[in-house]
Amino acid sequence: MSINLETFDTNQVGIKIYDLISELYPICRSITGNGVRKTLHILERYISLAIYEVPTGSQVFDWVVPKEWNIHDAYVKNAKGEKVIDFEKSNLHVLNYSTPIHQRMPLTELKEHLFSMPEYPDLIPYRTSYYRENWGFCLSYRTWQELEEGEYEVYIDSALEDGFLTYGECFLPGETDDEVLFSCHICHPSLCNDNLSGISVATFLASYLGSLPSKRYSYRFLFVPGTIGSITWLCLNENQAHRIKHGLVLSGVGDAGNMTYKKSRRGNAEIDQAVIHALKVSNKAYAVEEFSPYGYDERQYCSPGFNLPVGRLSRTPFGQYPEYHTSADNLEFIKPASLADSFATCLNVIQVLEHNKNYLNANPKCEPQLGKRGLYGTLGGKQNTKAREMAMLWVLNLSDGTHTLLDIAERAGLPFQMIYEVTEALLQAGLLREYSDGIEKTR
Numbered sequence: 001m002s003i004n005l006e007t008f009d010t011n012q013v014g015i016k017i018y019d020l021i022s023e024l025y026p027i028c029r030s031i032t033g034n035g036v037r038k039t040l041h042i043l044e045r046y047i048s049l050a051i052y053e054v055p056t057g058s059q060v061f062d063w064v065v066p067k068e069w070n071i072h073d074a075y076v077k078n079a080k081g082e083k084v085i086d087f088e089k090s091n092l093h094v095l096n097y098s099t100p101i102h103q104r105m106p107l108t109e110l111k112e113h114l115f116s117m118p119e120y121p122d123l124i125p126y127r128t129s130y131y132r133e134n135w136g137f138c139l140s141y142r143t144w145q146e147l148e149e150g151e152y153e154v155y156i157d158s159a160l161e162d163g164f165l166t167y168g169e170c171f172l173p174g175e176t177d178d179e180v181l182f183s184c185h186i187c188h189p190s191l192c193n194d195n196l197s198g199i200s201v202a203t204f205l206a207s208y209l210g211s212l213p214s215k216r217y218s219y220r221f222l223f224v225p226g227t228i229g230s231i232t233w234l235c236l237n238e239n240q241a242h243r244i245k246h247g248l249v250l251s252g253v254g255d256a257g258n259m260t261y262k263k264s265r266r267g268n269a270e271i272d273q274a275v276i277h278a279l280k281v282s283n284k285a286y287a288v289e290e291f292s293p294y295g296y297d298e299r300q301y302c303s304p305g306f307n308l309p310v311g312r313l314s315r316t317p318f319g320q321y322p323e324y325h326t327s328a329d330n331l332e333f334i335k336p337a338s339l340a341d342s343f344a345t346c347l348n349v350i351q352v353l354e355h356n357k358n359y360l361n362a363n364p365k366c367e368p369q370l371g372k373r374g375l376y377g378t379l380g381g382k383q384n385t386k387a388r389e390m391a392m393l394w395v396l397n398l399s400d401g402t403h404t405l406l407d408i409a410e411r412a413g414l415p416f417q418m419i420y421e422v423t424e425a426l427l428q429a430g431l432l433r434e435y436s437d438g439i440e441k442t443r
C-alpha cells in the first residue's frame, strides 16, 4: 500500500467530512434507538457496514444491554400555554434517556428535574441518565432564571422498552489477519466535536482505505455507543480481539486545538511509537498524555483482561474546553481544516504501520559501495540529498533484524517517510532483505 499525501487534496476531504457532520448533527442519538440506526444508514452511503442488533437484557461481561430508548417530542409549557423549553429547537433540551411523562406541576417540583450551568449562562448542557430511570430537561441558565412561578405542563413523548443495542462495523480485509482498529462512539445527540468529528473522520478513512487495491493489515472500524457498545463488541468478539495489533479511539478531532495523543495502557506499543512519531514530524504543536483508566472507549480496550494496544487521538482533550458537552459544541466550533489535519494525521500513522518492518543488511561487512550502485546523490534528484544519504547509512547500519524502520527513523532523527523511501531504493539495489520473526523473506 502506498499513500501519497502530496497528491491528496486534504482540504477538499476536510470540507466533505464537515458536510457529513452537518447532515448528522440534527439527529437525536443515544446509546440505543432509531437515532443510532439513522446515523449508521447515512454512513452506509460512504462505506459498507455490518449493522448488529443486540437484544435488551443481553449480559455483556459485568453489564446488561439496557432497554431501547426512542423519543418523538418533548416540551415544557407555561401557564399561558407557551413552550418555554422545546425539544424541536434542540435535542439537548431533553435529559437523554428520559422516561415518558405528561403532567402538570408547580415550578418548584419542575426545578428538581431541570439542569443548567450558571457558569455558562447561555449554553444548554448535555446530560444523560442511562442506568437510572429519570426524566428531565436541560436549558440555559438564562432561560432557567426567566421561569416564573406558576403551573407548568411537562410532556415527554419517549419510549423506554425492550429492544436492541445497535452498532456498526466496517471490516476491510488485508493481506494478513492482523488488524488495525479504529473505534468511535456514536451515542451523542447534537454535539459536533464529541463525537460527530470522530464518526465522520473514521468514515472517510474507511472509505479511502477501502479504495486501495492492497493493504498489509486488515482494518476494522467500529461505530459503537460509548462504554456499553465497546463492552458489547469485546464480549461478542472476545476470541478474535487478539488480532488487533494496533488501535485508535477517535474522538474530538474537529476543534481548532492541537492534536493530543493518549498512550495505550502498554505505553510502549508500536501504535504509541507510530502516533508520536507522526506528530513529531508534522512540525505542529502537539501533546502526549500517559494512559489513565478514564476517558472514552480506550478504557474498555485497555482493560487488563484485554490490554490491547489502543491509544486515543483527539485534539483538545475532552473536558478541557468550555464547549464540551454543551450546545456550543456545534457546527461553528469545528473546522474543516482541523478535520482535514486529523484525517491526514491518521493516514500518516497508517503509512508508518503499513511499512514498519525489520530488514537485514545483505552486505553487513563494512559499508557497501553506494556510488557504484547509483545510490549516492542521485535519489530522484530530490532535495535533502545529504539527509537521504544519512538515512541510507542509518538503514544499512541498523538493519540487523532487531530494529524496525521506525526505530531507525527515531534513532536517526529523520522522518519515517524518508527512511521508508531509501529502504525501497536499497531493497531494489539488493542491499537489504526483509526479515520477520527471525525468518528471512525473499522478495
Ligand code: ZN
Binding pocket: 188, 194, 325
Ligand atoms: Zn461525551
